[in-house]
Amino acid sequence: MKYYGLVLFILCCISMSWGEDELSGSFIFGDSLVDAGNNNYLNTLSKADIRPNGIDFTANGGVPTGRFTNGRTIGDIVGEMLGLPSYSIPFLAPNATGKAILSGVNYASGGGGILNATGRIFVNRLSMDIQVDYFNITRKQIDQLLGASQARTHLMKNSIFSITIGSNDFLNNYLLPVLSMGTRISSSPDSFVEDLISHLRIQLTRLYQLDARKFVVGNVGPIGCIPYQKTINQLNADQCVDLANKLALQYDGRLRDLLAELNDNLPGATFVHANVYDLVMELITNYEKYGFESASKACCGTGGQFQGIIPCGPTSSMCEDRSKHVFWDPYHPSEAANLIIAKQIVDGDSRYITPMNLRKLRHL
DSSP states (O other): OOHHHHHHHHHHHHHHHHHHHSOOOOOOOOEEETTOOOOGGGSSSOOOSTTTTTTTOGGGGGGGOOOOSSSSSSSHHHHHHTTOOOOEETSSSSSSOOOGGGEEOOOOOOOOOOOTTTTTTGGGOOOOOHHHHHHHHHHHHHHHHHHHHHHHHHHHHHHEEEEEEOOOIIIIIOOOTTTHHHHHHHOOOOHHHHHHHHHHHHHHHHHHHTTEEEEEEEOOOOOGSHHHHHTTTTOTTTOOOOOHHHHHHHHHHHHHHHHHHHHHTTTTEEEEOOOHHHHHHHHTTGEEEEEEEBBOOOOEEBBBTTTTOOOOOOEEOOOOGGBBBBBBSSSBBOOOHHHHHHHHHOOOTTEEEEEEEEEHHHHH
16 A cells, blocks of 8 residues: 555656646737737727638638638647647636636737737727736636635746737838828837837736736747738849838847846846747748749749739639748748747747747756
8 A cells, every 4th residue: 555655756756747747828929920819809901810811721611710811820839839738818808717727728819919009990809908907807817716825826937928019010000001101200110119018018917017027029020021011112032121121120139129128127027039030931941942943932822923912712823732822821821830939939049049949948
């Protein structure tokens, strides 16, 4: 009996040690790059709940879920690679209740930005401020489910908070044709970027105050190279819009400073920087190396040389092999591109993820 008691004790200890290293929850904030269906529940012009969006999302049988790609988002794939049992549930979905929220909740919204004014062209969207407000609701629900002490452990030790936002603040705010003229006249690129960083600092600090500790924050990708920008600026396949990419790089410089500041000033927190800009630029520049046939033309879209004017819908033309295109539609990467990006974020080196990858962040 003593032997069996010892075995049970050892097994219990092993089980507890595994539990400490497990990723239990993934809480996702951002825009259409990681929206898993929140916009389905909004009266908005920014929606992806129509075919052929989601055609390769096998978990739902190829039926659209509101994801702005042909399959899984980066957030979906990262969760799978880190061993989560299910995808993070959209906050606005009816089933985002009870114990299901413990595996993670997705607050991301197509058209959303760091600034509340961003994306107003879409009528409705969830800005980063609103997304943090919604997490505050989830935070109270987790307390009710687990009790205060265990809830803090769940969030601080066993959850990762990912933030993928900022593209719309440039594409659908500062750089928006015609409608952005007032903003550009009243705000220089320097002051606009500083405004973004100032707001993001407050938003990330609010999440920290709600017991978030493990963060991964993506920079803005090379938005001057997306099919939409190539099309409206009548560029060649190998050209990109210089101003858009310069703004993205300027933002990234200040984002790196902000994350270093927060790592220094918020005890117990780890902020990881995901270099999405260089990752996507690598795919665009050397697309053939990764098995792609096009890094300039949308697989699904309408208008112009690169099908970059009208988003993907039932009447859009669609490429034959979706795995051969870096871009699914005028704005968003394909699942094939998302898979490469996610692998680098989870297991990559300091070229793309610093000061550690997500595999290491999970075990902190």
